[in-house]
Amino acid sequence: MAANDARGNAVEMRDAFGQTLxxxxxxxxxxxxxxxxxxxxxxxxxxKQAYPQRFIQVGIAEQNLFGISAGLALSGFMPFPSTFAxxxxxxxxxxxxxxxxxxxxxxxxxxxxxxxxxxxxxxxHNCIEDIAVMRALPNMRVADPADAADLRAIMRAAAEVHGxxxxxxxxxxxxxxFGADHKFEWxxxxxxxxxRDVTLYSTGIMTTFCLNAAxxxxxxxxxxxxxxxxxxxxxxxxxxxxxAARTGCAVTAENATINGGFGAAVLEVLGExxxxxxxxxxxxxxxxxxxxxxxxxxxxxxxxxxxxxxxxKAIKAKGGALK
Amino acid sequence: xxxxxxxxxxxxxxxxxxxxxxxxxxxxxxxxxxxGSFSMAEFLSTLYFQVMGVKPGEPDWDGRDRLVLSKAxxxxxxxxxxxxxxxYPIDEVYTYCELGGFEGHTDMTRTLGLEASGGPLGxxxxxxxGMALGMRFKENARGRVFCILGDGExxxxxxxxxxMSAAHYHLDNLIAVVDYNKVMAKGFVWDEMAIExxxxxxxxxxxxVIEVDGHDLAALADAFHRxxxxxxxxxxxxxxxxxxxxxxxxxxxxxxKWHTHAPDPATADAMLKELARTYGRPELGYSKLGEPEVKExxxxxx
Numbered sequence: 039m040a041a042n043d044a045r046g047n048a049v050e051m052r053d054a055f056g057q058t059l060x061x062x063x064x065x066x067x068x069x070x071x072x073x074x075x076x077x078x079x080x081x082x083x084x085x086k087q088a089y090p091q092r093f094i095q096v097g098i099a100e101q102n103l104f105g106i107s108a109g110l111a112l113s114g115f116m117p118f119p120s121t122f123a124x125x126x127x128x129x130x131x132x133x134x135x136x137x138x139x140x141x142x143x144x145x146x147x148x149x150x151x152x153x154x155x156x157x158x159x160x161x162x163h164n165c166i167e168d169i170a171v172m173r174a175l176p177n178m179r180v181a182d183p184a185d186a187a188d189l190r191a192i193m194r195a196a197a198e199v200h201g202x203x204x205x206x207x208x209x210x211x212x213x214x215x216f217g218a219d220h221k222f223e224w225x226x227x228x229x230x231x232x233x234r235d236v237t238l239y240s241t242g243i244m245t246t247f248c249l250n251a252a253x254x255x256x257x258x259x260x261x262x263x264x265x266x267x268x269x270x271x272x273x274x275x276x277x278x279x280x281x282a283a284r285t286g287c288a289v290t291a292e293n294a295t296i297n298g299g300f301g302a303a304v305l306e307v308l309g310e311x312x313x314x315x316x317x318x319x320x321x322x323x324x325x326x327x328x329x330x331x332x333x334x335x336x337x338x339x340x341x342x343x344x345x346x347x348x349x350x351k352a353i354k355a356k357g358g359a360l361k
Numbered sequence: 362x363x364x365x366x367x368x369x370x371x372x373x374x375x376x377x378x379x380x381x382x383x384x385x386x387x388x389x390x391x392x393x394x395x396x397g398s399f400s401m402a403e404f405l406s407t408l409y410f411q412v413m414g415v416k417p418g419e420p421d422w423d424g425r426d427r428l429v430l431s432k433a434x435x436x437x438x439x440x441x442x443x444x445x446x447x448x449y450p451i452d453e454v455y456t457y458c459e460l461g462g463f464e465g466h467t468d469m470t471r472t473l474g475l476e477a478s479g480g481p482l483g484x485x486x487x488x489x490x491g492m493a494l495g496m497r498f499k500e501n502a503r504g505r506v507f508c509i510l511g512d513g514e515x516x517x518x519x520x521x522x523x524x525m526s527a528a529h530y531h532l533d534n535l536i537a538v539v540d541y542n543k544v545m546a547k548g549f550v551w552d553e554m555a556i557e558x559x560x561x562x563x564x565x566x567x568x569x570v571i572e573v574d575g576h577d578l579a580a581l582a583d584a585f586h587r588x589x590x591x592x593x594x595x596x597x598x599x600x601x602x603x604x605x606x607x608x609x610x611x612x613x614x615x616x617x618k619w620h621t622h623a624p625d626p627a628t629a630d631a632m633l634k635e636l637a638r639t640y641g642r643p644e645l646g647y648s649k650l651g652e653p654e655v656k657e658x659x660x661x662x663x
Contacts, residue, residue: 070498094494097529102487102522109429109491112477115498117491132481133519137488141469141478 048211051243054186055148055207056081058193059118060088066197070110072096072119074103080150080207082120100125104133104145111143116197123149123165123206127172135175139202142177146196152182152206153242153293154326154334161325169241170298172204173271179224180271182206182242182293182300185215188268191222199224208243208293210331215245215266225272229281233261235358236349237281237288241267241300244291244319244340251289251345262349273303279311287315287352291345296320315355317348362586364579368411372578375406375445377640380609381633382441382454388629389649390458391657392465396619397511398438400542400575400604405442407581408507408538412589417447420473426504427476427492431485432511432540433466434621440472448474483517486510486537490527493535493597502534505589509538513545516554521566524597528567533593536585537568540575542606546620563599575602609636626650 063069063085072094077083086093096103100121107117119126126134126149138145149172151157152165173180179201183189189207196203215230230245231252238248245266252262263281267274282288288308290301301318308314321338335341364372379402387393409415413426430439437454440463444451449472456462463472466480477488489508496504514520527535545553556562560570569592573584581602588598606620607613610632624632630646637644 096526099522099526101484101519102490102526105484105487105519105523106491106494106526108477109488109493110495111491112488113492113495113499115495133484133487136478136481137484140480 048213049186050211051183051186051189051207052081052150052209054189055150055193056084058190059085062193062197063089063092066116068114069116069118069197070094072103072107072117074098074100074121074125076121076150080120080122080148100130101133104130105137107145108133108137108143111138111145116144116146118146118148120148120150122151122163123168124151124163127165127168131171134202139175139177142201144200145202147202147204148207149204150207151209153208154321154338154340155208155210155331157209158328158330160328164326166295166321166326167297167299168204168206169270169292169294169300170302173303174298177201178271179203179269180205181222181268182270183268184242184245184266185212187214187216187218187220188222191216191220192268195222195224206242210243212243212246215249222268224269225274226269227265227267227274227277229263229277230266231262231264233263233285235260235262235285236353237263237265237285238291238345238349239265239267239278239288239304240291241270242293244293247340247342248291248345250342251349254342254346255349260349260353267300267304270300270303273307275307275311278304278307282308282312282314286358287356289317289319289345289348289352291319291340293340294320295323297323315352317352319345319348362583364411364582369578372403372406372410373640375410375442376402376578377636377642378445379405379438379441380636382444382451383437384624384629384632384636385648386437386440386454386457387623388626388647389455391623392458393437393623394434394621395613395624396544396607396616397432397435397540397542399608399610399613400540400606401435401438401509402609403576403578404538404540404581404602405438407578407585409442409446411582412585413507415446417474420448423499424501424504426507428507428509429477429479429485429489429492430467430509431479431489432482432509432514433479433485435509435540436463436465436467439467439475443472443474446474482511482514483519486520486523486527489535489537490523490530490532493527493532494530496534504534506535507538508535509540512539512541512543512550512556513553515539515556524563524566524568527597531595532597533595535597536588537597537599539599539601540604541601542604544606544615544617544620546617548617560601567596569594569596569598570601571598572601572603575604576608609639611635626654
């Protein structure tokens with residue numbers, strides 16, 4: 039996960055976010071970035087510097103942040119109201135639901151500081167339920183990028199589609215999985231690695247963890263499909279079902295609570311299309327407290343080694359022989 | 362500012378029709394808010410037939426004034442005035458609360474002329490602030506955004522976030538209208554959550570304040586004229602309209618029991634006849650009286 043990772047030089051997701059805001063600002067003159075007193079943390083500050091006239095500071099008032107964004111969208115603009123994911127999806131849920139999603143307005147919502155890595159801010163700031171909450175809203179699209187290239191592609195795809203979008207930005211530097219030419223498509227996943235014994239479905243930064251888990255499993259002679267689903271809603275039903283049909287069991291992994299989130303979304307598809315034994319990796323109905331990043335992933339059982347253990351359980355549950 | 366007798370009589374007729382249609386809709390739709398629809402009748406009539414620049418035949422006209430009904434449960438009165446103004450045929454209001462028709466609370470995707478969707482209280486002023494900022498971005502100096510709030514609605518913290526920001530951005534193209542009818546859903550404002558000194562609160566947040574009798578058409582026209590053309594000086598403006606909840610029908614006046622309550626057809630008929638007498642119109646009752654009623658009971662069977 040660090041800059042010296044074997045997979046290449048890690049890139050701060052926040053930096054990619056700020057840079058892409060600026061890039062989109064150049065392309066879309068009707069784009070406006072709004073902030074609730076957090077722009078140097080989220081890196082929306084890069085947009086502020088590039089386009090000061092199209093940057094709106096609302097102060098520490100998230101309900102107002104999303105209401106104003108609705109009004110701007112109703113005036114033909116494309117707002118990006120930027121704040122921490124907890125404040126967007128907890129404090130301002132009603133405004134996002136009724137002022138924005140209900141009339142299907144063109145508002146793009148970046149949720150910063152998602153999941154466990156939030157610089158030791160603790161349970162109040164570690165946003166773990168946003169996937170569950172946002173994907174429950176009609177009209178809302180939800181995405182969680184694996185790396186900087188994926189985040190850039192998601193932001194471009196968000197701007198290209200009409201309607202509300204929620205996308206996650208982890209406060210972490212991630213090694214590159216995708217190249218600069220990477221394309222993101224709503225409702226399409228990516229089969230990153232092909233195997234026979236188990237499928238590892240992942241979203242967000244957990245995709246790197248799953249690739250590392252697949253390496254661990256490979257050393258034991260177990261081969262895994264690794265399926266990255268950056269688009270959580272809509273979700274790639276065909277790819278999910280096709281992979282499970284081949285491998286017969288699965289693990290889901292998300293940087294969030296497993297209650298109602300990404301793993302649940304995959305289970306909904308598998309339950310209807312291809313029922314197989316599934317293990318879920320994520321925060322297990324508890325708060326995500328302060329702590330070091332590595333420490334937290336160990337504490338919550340979300341390390342690659344935990345994913346490998348879950349994979350073995352899933353293989354056992356389908357009656358497969360463990361080598 | 363003076364209104365001609367003809368204009369005054371037109372506004373009076375529209376206020377009467379707003380109340381009439383509100384009762385018709387709420388009775389036929391079997392749900393709704395008569396009290397808070399009645400209290401808005403005069404200022405909605407004044408806004409749509411005297412103050413606001415709109416083109417019903419061209420609802421997306423970029424130069425239009427905009428109105429956000431933050432107290433979105435007052436939808437019957439707004440649906441009525443939009444029909445009267447010509448956005449859609451009057452018969453369409455009878456789809457109110459029917460599946461696929463006009464929503465109970467405002468849904469802009471269902472009803473032409475609505476500028477926003479709503480329902481939960483406290484949210485509309487923020488949307489109006491966004492629209493007022495949007496007008497600034499487009500360098501539209503003549504346009505105005507109107508936002509109608511309930512008095513009890515100002516208990517919501519989001520209202521004051523929006524109020525603070527409107528002053529911060531110097532949005533003198535934003536005119537809030539508070540329907541100060543003194544009555545909330547389950548009691549009186551002073552008793553449930555006191556909001557006084559109300560005008561001082563807005564002034565302290567950086568707004569200019571106009572207080573007006575919300576049922577006096579000439580006074581309303583004058584207040585909106587001042588708010589729009591005379592007062593703008595870098596501060597948003599609030600028109601506090603002192604109104605009577607349920608104004609027009611004795612049993613509903615100043616009575617929180619008529620906040621959310623659909624009359625049965627016979628009661629609606631009596632209400633409408635009383636309304637006609639009050640306005641000196643020919644006695645006209647409930648138009649759907651005698652139509653067979655559909656029972657609401659449903660237990661999952663055929």
